[in-house]
Amino acid sequence: MPFRLNVPYSEKDEAKAFGARWNPAEKTWYCDQLNDGLRRWYSGPEPDDPSSSSFSAPGASSAASTPLMPGYLSVTSAGNAIAAAVAADDVLRNIKVQGEVTNYSGHSVNYYFSIKDTDSIIDCFMFEHIADAALDFELENGKQVAISGYMNFHEKSGKFKLLVRGIVDAGEGEEKRKLMELKEKLRAEGLFDEERKKPISKHPSKVGIVTSKNGQAIKDICKIASKRDPYIQLVLYHVNVQGRNAVPSIVTGIRHLDGLGCDTLIVGRGGGSDEELKAYNDESIARTVADCRTPVISAVGHQGHWTLIDYVADKRVATPSEAAEEAIPDLMSDIKKVTDIRASLDYKIRTVLNARADRYRSLAVLLKKNDPVDKLQRRKERLALLTETLSASMDSVLERKSQRLSLLLANLNGNSPSAKLVKGFGYISKDGRPVVSLDSVSVGDKINIRIHDGGMDAEVLSVDPKGEQEDG
Secondary structure: OOEEEOOOHHHHHHHHHOOOEEEOOOOEEEEOOOOOOOHHHOOOOOOOOOOOOOOOOOOHHHOOOOOOOOOOOOHHHHHHHHHHHHHHOHHHHOEEEEEEEEOOOOOOOOEEEEEEOOOOEEEEEEOHHHHHHHOOOOOOOOEEEEEEEEEEEEOOOOEEEEEEEEEEEEEEOHHHHHHHHHHHHHHHOOOOOHHHOOOOOOOOOEEEEEEOOOOHHHHHHHHHHHHHOOOOEEEEEEOOOOOOOHHHHHHHHHHHHHOOOOOEEEEEOOOOOOOOOHHHHOHHHHHHHHHOOOOEEEEOOOOOOOOHHHHHOOEEOOOHHHHHHHHOOOHHHHHHHHHHHHHHHHHHHHHHHHHHHHHHHHHHHHHHHOOHHHHHHHHHHHHHHHHHHHHHHHHHHHHHHHHHHHHHHHHHHHOOHHHHHOOOOOEEEEOOEEOOOHHHOOOOOEEEEEEOOEEEEEEOOOOOHHHHHHHO
């Protein structure tokens, strides 16, 4: 039967660690079975009191939906029994243990880490308020610590955890010390020097991968490779990435792929805790990577985890996905860029050609309109027309002038002095000038008289003005 608990908000994490659960429907905390850790939040009747009030936990009715075989416990009942046994054990309720910190990646509110020795490891949890009171040193992986606290079994996850009440610095861990000594040894030998590191191939055709065939790392690498260059050859050498056989397996894999003529090697896994990454701190793997003829990319841990292989490798990245991006050029993006450039170039060429074609057609029309041959032909035709018109006009004018001349000649002939000579008139001149008045001649002057059939010279014998008047 569930028991209602009065858990303050500030103590909810500690209550959860003891097995308390939250009922969102009734907005209250409860537990299926009281233990010594939870009793301080319980104020109701004892479990064996028949007057205990009933309380419905979410999903409680479904727990007994499947009948159990005689003598067997449900998973929940077994978990509760284990939690109760752990909570009732005096040793586990007040345990003191010393070990080396591992799997610590910093904290946001509370602290999660593990402590280990050469053979075993225990998960630990420390509330922020306990850390504020007890933690007077920098918690870090590899540090030896002495912890006092109590063990807790979480029924839902089925995991044990050491809940920390107090923690003190016990010095540097032996494993960390040995790792630091090895690191300095390899550094002194020049295995970390940038000068000895080989450049990663910019145009690879074959990439070797040393990792587990069942891990997330190979899936991430293949996914990135298919996007960046689906034509590249990926060669996988399956290895154990942790455990007893991890080191010889990884060494063999690196040496094998190094002899296959790969352009680049990726050695890695999908991250993990310090314990899970332990193999990649092995000296033999570090030296194998250093001896590789093929450029090696290390992708063992995430940003906060560095192993010896990261220092020795020609390139270190945080994840297998980044390793794939580093090892495999983005051919598809390059192809897309070339395609886009070609499309843009085709468009620009077509635009220029169309503009030139329009200009050509405009010039062709203009040229046709101003064609010298056509112009000359039109000028010739106009000249012929003008010539014909002028000729006709001249003929017409000539005709009219001829007719007028004939009339004028006839009129002139009728009024000509010569014509009058035929009728008895004569033309008198003196010294080549006509004599038109008696005043121009004197007695004795020589004069010339012209009549219609000739002329004669004469001398003026007398001048008689009256004779002129008589003639008139």
